[in-house]
Amino acid sequence: MAASEPVLSVENLTRHFTGRRGLPGRPAPAVRAVDGVSFQLHAGETLGIVGESGCGKSTLARMIVGLETPTSGVVRFRGTDVHSVRGRQARELRRRVQIVLQDPYTSLNPRRTVRELLRQPFEIHRDLLPRKQQAARIAELVELVGLDPDHLDRYPFQFSGGQRQRIGIARALALSPDVIVCDEPVSALDVSIQAQVVNLFQRLQRELGLAYVFIAHDLSVVRHISDRVGVMYLGKLAELGSRRDVYDNPRHPYTSALLSAVPMPDPQLRGRRTRRLLEGDPPSPVDPPSGCRFRTRCWRATDECATVEPLLAGDDRHRQAFACHHPMPVQADPATA
Amino acid sequence: MAETTVAAPRRPAEGAPVLSVRDLCVEFDTRDGVRPVVQDVSLDVYAGRTLAVLGESGSGKSVTARSVMGLIDPPGRITGGQVLFEGRDLVRASAEERRLISGERIAIVFQDALSALNPVFSVGEQIAELLRTRRGMSRRAAAARAVELMARVRIPAAQRRAKEYPHQFSGGMRQRAMIAMALALEPTVLIADEPTTALDVTVQAQIMDLLLDLQDETGMGMILITHDLGVVAETADTLAVMYAGRIVERGRVDDVFARPAHPYTRGLLHSIPRLDREEEALWAIPGSPPTVLNRVTGCAFAGRCDVAVDLCTTSRPELAELRPAGRASACHRHEEVLHGRV
Numbered sequence: 001m002a003a004s005e006p007v008l009s010v011e012n013l014t015r016h017f018t019g020r021r022g023l024p025g026r027p028a029p030a031v032r033a034v035d036g037v038s039f040q041l042h043a044g045e046t047l048g049i050v051g052e053s054g055c056g057k058s059t060l061a062r063m064i065v066g067l068e069t070p071t072s073g074v075v076r077f078r079g080t081d082v083h084s085v086r087g088r089q090a091r092e093l094r095r096r097v098q099i100v101l102q103d104p105y106t107s108l109n110p111r112r113t114v115r116e117l118l119r120q121p122f123e124i125h126r127d128l129l130p131r132k133q134q135a136a137r138i139a140e141l142v143e144l145v146g147l148d149p150d151h152l153d154r155y156p157f158q159f160s161g162g163q164r165q166r167i168g169i170a171r172a173l174a175l176s177p178d179v180i181v182c183d184e185p186v187s188a189l190d191v192s193i194q195a196q197v198v199n200l201f202q203r204l205q206r207e208l209g210l211a212y213v214f215i216a217h218d219l220s221v222v223r224h225i226s227d228r229v230g231v232m233y234l235g236k237l238a239e240l241g242s243r244r245d246v247y248d249n250p251r252h253p254y255t256s257a258l259l260s261a262v263p264m265p266d267p268q269l270r271g272r273r274t275r276r277l278l279e280g281d282p283p284s285p286v287d288p289p290s291g292c293r294f295r296t297r298c299w300r301a302t303d304e305c306a307t308v309e310p311l312l313a314g315d316d317r318h319r320q321a322f323a324c325h326h327p328m329p330v331q332a333d334p335a336t337a
Numbered sequence: 338m339a340e341t342t343v344a345a346p347r348r349p350a351e352g353a354p355v356l357s358v359r360d361l362c363v364e365f366d367t368r369d370g371v372r373p374v375v376q377d378v379s380l381d382v383y384a385g386r387t388l389a390v391l392g393e394s395g396s397g398k399s400v401t402a403r404s405v406m407g408l409i410d411p412p413g414r415i416t417g418g419q420v421l422f423e424g425r426d427l428v429r430a431s432a433e434e435r436r437l438i439s440g441e442r443i444a445i446v447f448q449d450a451l452s453a454l455n456p457v458f459s460v461g462e463q464i465a466e467l468l469r470t471r472r473g474m475s476r477r478a479a480a481a482r483a484v485e486l487m488a489r490v491r492i493p494a495a496q497r498r499a500k501e502y503p504h505q506f507s508g509g510m511r512q513r514a515m516i517a518m519a520l521a522l523e524p525t526v527l528i529a530d531e532p533t534t535a536l537d538v539t540v541q542a543q544i545m546d547l548l549l550d551l552q553d554e555t556g557m558g559m560i561l562i563t564h565d566l567g568v569v570a571e572t573a574d575t576l577a578v579m580y581a582g583r584i585v586e587r588g589r590v591d592d593v594f595a596r597p598a599h600p601y602t603r604g605l606l607h608s609i610p611r612l613d614r615e616e617e618a619l620w621a622i623p624g625s626p627p628t629v630l631n632r633v634t635g636c637a638f639a640g641r642c643d644v645a646v647d648l649c650t651t652s653r654p655e656l657a658e659l660r661p662a663g664r665a666s667a668c669h670r671h672e673e674v675l676h677g678r679v
Contacts, residue, residue, distance in 0.1 A: 052537035052538070052539065052540075053508075053537055160625040160628075161394075161625075162625055163625070190393035190394055190564070190625075190626065191393060191564060191566070191605055191608060191609060192393060192604065192605060192608055192621075192622040192625075192626070192641075193625055194608070194609075195608035195609070195610075195619040195620065195621035195622070196621040196622075196623070198610070198619055199618050199619055199621050202618065217537065217538065219538070219612065220609065220610045220611055220612050221610055223610065223612060224610035224616070224619065225610075247612065257539060258538060258539060259612065260542075261538045261539045261541065261542035262538055262567065262612055263541075263542075263545070263565065263567030263568050263570065263571045263572075264343075264567055264570060264571065264611070264612065264613065265566040265567045265569070265570045265594070265606065265609060265611065266570055266594065266611075266613070267346065267570045267571075267590045267591040267594050267595075268591065268594075268595075269343065269570075269571075270343050270344060270345050270346050270570075270571060271342060271343065271344070271345025271346065272342075272343070273342070273343045274340050274341065274342050274343070275340070275341055275342075275343060275542060276339075276340055276341075277339055277340075277341055277539075277542055277543055277546060278539045278542075278543070279543075280493070280507075280509075281507040281508070281509050281510070281537075281540060282537075
């Protein structure tokens with residue numbers, strides 16, 4: 001897989017939001033929402049992105065699909081810079097990279113029926129499919145995501161949350177994309193519905209060869225669905241690697257603390273499992289700490305961490321990359337130990 | 338940044354419960370007529386122990402919590418049952434009696450601390466006001482006590498932060514302030530309604546750790562309303578699972594997780610991905626929960642159930658007591674489910 005050309009490549013992507021004005025005599029403060037993120041996504045692969053609120057994961061998603069213009073950096077789809085192309089070519093690229101949002105309650109126009117909602121993509125991309133074939137394609141989409149074909153003339157409010165998310169997914173699939181960016185796609189759903197939608201994402205990937213950027217704060221869901229995982233903290237990637245490496249052998253202290261904070265649905269582990277409690281909340285991205293951004297909450301931090309920013313880099317033996325001067329020790333592999 | 342151990346389970350409670358809900362029924366008027374939202378719910382809360390009420394949206398778990406607090410307003414109303422607390426039935430208590438109990442002896446912490454706090458008073462003032470009106474403390478003593486309470490819920494620099502306003506607090510700190518306020522009058526029972534749902538996972542861990550420590554210190558009984566199976570497994574002693582307005586299963590947490598006796602509980606436990614397990618595809622409960630408007634005859638879960646039989650669509654199973662004591666399931670096939678025979 002590594003040898004093939006990535007379908008999506010994100011290079012040093014940055015987005016700063018500048019306030020209207022700052023204090024008198026001072027420049028307007030900038031929110032450094034995303035601050036130099038790089039990764040590659042290969043065809044048919046799922047890259048999970050985890051992180052807490054304010055880490056910049058949604059801004060990252062919006063930049064990848066072109067809803068947000070980067071301050072600097074490049075998003076390439078099969079080698080072409082998504083943000084530099086215009087007109088017909090831009091439309092073509094947009095079609096190939098789609099997004100599914102968290103909230104199916106607000107991301108669908110309440111005054112359109114499902115049929116109309118699913119026809120919309122073809123009205124925007126008129127050259128793609130002759131009008132006569134649209135009905136058949138809509139029927140196909142509805143079947144693909146497991147919606148009842150008899151409900152095509154219903155409005156979004158007549159559906160449950162899970163079904164609405166299926167409508168959102170069908171819309172994203174309408175133009176046969178190669179990449180879908182999923183921004184918290186199951187967070188608003190009830191537990192019993194989450195599993196249905198997660199399974200749907202996985203089935204669609206198998207059947208259609210889709211690549212996903214799957215952004216979520218639920219570490220268990222991300223682990224389940226991802227091939228590789230990136231951990232974001234205050235606009236930067238703290239760690240990036242295969243799902244197995246990141247979850248079984250976290251090297252960045254933040255990843256380690258994040259994983260230990262997840263409550264396990266197994267009462268037998270009580271009294272036996274230890275957890276590292278981080279203090280406080282993530283600092284504001286308006287004025288992030290110098291050096292390593294995690295150092296203010298890190299129990300391993302030294303003076304070096306305040307002055308020298310650690311760069312995302314791998315070590316030779318272990319393939320995952322991490323941005324830390326004092327990484328967690330490598331755990332013995334339980335399979336070989 | 339301490340290493341802590343996930344709290345070990347507590348011994349089963351002894352003695353009488355501090356709060357009992359008996360056969361609670363709550364209805365709401367809707368455009369389509371009167372609809373039952375909570376039906377025949379019974380719960381027992383013990384001192385120093387946590388009862389989790391687990392359910393998905395629309396299951397009636399929050400309405401149950403609000404009923405205990407006397408916070409059901411039209412178009413909703415309690416139509417039956419009792420809330421027994423210190424020898425009184427709160428459902429039939431006078432407004433004055435209720436006022437003295439709810440908020441004081443029984444306190445509640447909501448999910449959304451920002452809308453529960455008053456934006457125009459400092460956090461310290463809000464806690465102090467409670468102490469002045471309810472405890473008759475002087476302005477100075479109340480202010481000092483407010484700072485103490487804020488320090489107790491581990492708000493750093495409590496003295497300074499007491500003068501700040503809710504919008505200056507982060508989500509986690511606001512939730513701590515809410516907890517400080519709830520604890521101000523030393524309640525016997527604390528109801529925590531999705532206390533960590535809006536919070537990030539590292540902050541959730543801090544808040545749950547704090548709540549358990551405070552419970553150990555004060556011996557208060559706790560009702561934890563949640564949809565998170567992980568939070569239940571790590572913090573609760575007993576568990577009631579609600580579905581479509583009714584309790585479908587209850588028991589000790591370790592019992593229920595090890596051997597669920599209702600297919601809904603079993604389905605929920607199977608459907609969540611876990612950090613310590615690998616699965617190809619997740620077990621998924623088909624369909625979606627019935628809404629308040631389309632409640633059915635028979636078992637409300639029958640349409641989604643993998644072991645439903647004809648009986649389930651015609652006759653509603655009662656919540657049957659099982660062993661060990663306190664264990665119950667509302668399923669016609671509970672014995673088979675419990676023993677893994679279906």
